[in-house]
Amino acid sequence: MxxxxxxxxxxxxxxxxxxxxxxxxxxxxxxxxxxxxxxxxxxxxxxxxxxxxxxxxxxxxxxxxTRNGLLAALYREFDDRQTALIDVALEASEKTLAGRAMVIAESYVNCVVAQGRELPGVISALASSPELQLVKSECEAAFMEKCRAVLAPFAEQGQVGFAGLRAMLGAAEALSFSATANEISAEEAKDELSRTIVDMVSRPKVGR
Structure with missing residues (x-):
């Protein structure tokens, strides 16, 4: 028993x-x-x-x-998901400036909003050390290069300036965070970002 x-x-x-x-x-x-x-x-x-x-x-x-290693891994994981989402959307998008701009805007905003309020906290933590800031800078550079390649065919002389890309990225982050905080709707964020991208590509190139 x-x-x-x-x-x-x-x-x-x-x-x-x-x-x-x-x-x-x-x-x-x-x-x-x-x-x-x-x-x-x-x-x-x-x-x-x-x-x-x-x-x-x-x-x-x-x-x-280390904790920094964990924070870096979280941001890279988010960036990988965002990149994959944009790549899939670009494949199916209209081959026009408006179509490309809307895909970039929708993909960026959707990914940030889906991640929720935790993303701004992680991004803020990335600024706490040069090591973490480098991770964010590398991801941003890759995103801007992707946008440059996609948008260049619609720009004057086939070139999109770095200053414009940097401004676009700043607008994308600010609008997405505002949508996450319910200050504006996700649709407002997408529309505003899309117009910002179209305006940036359409104007004469300034800088490099």
Whole structure:
């Protein structure tokens, strides 16, 4: 009888499921975003992430050596999703300036709004160190280069100036954050950003 009870107790004991490394990384990223959403960026530490994900600290440290590494990973994950969304939308878009501009605007705003209020906190944290700021700068440069290639055929002499691209990116971020904060609607943000892009490409090129 006692042997049977021990056997039953062993069978009922919860088993910790081992995930493949990529699956564990995905889980940790998802839990980290959830933590930022619920408790704010300041609450995001590697120890807190381990606790929330139900894993030991060494598991988290194996994926993100430092808190800065975790913040950088969150931003790159968001940027990868945004890039993929834009690429798919561009493939299906009208090959006109208005069509391209609207796709860029819709994709950018939709991705930021879908991520929610946690994104501004992560972006703000990126400014806390040169290492993190470099990650953001690299992602921004890649985005601007993508937009330059897509919009150049519609610009004077086939060139889009860096100053205009930088202004476009600033407008995209500001309008998207305003939509996330419900200061304006997502549709207003998309329309305004689309017009900004069209105006930027249509005017004579200034600078490099």
């Amino acid at each position: 006692s042997t049977s009870r021990k056997s039953d107790a062993g069978a009922a004991a919860p088993q910790r499921r081992r995930l493949l490394r990529d699956d564990r990384y995905r889980q940790l990223i998802d839990v980290a975003w959830q933590l930022v959403r619920q408790e704010g960026t300041d609450a995001l530490t590697l120890g807190r992430l381990a606790e929330s994900a139900g894993v030991t600290k060494p598991v988290v440290y194996d994926h993100f050596a």
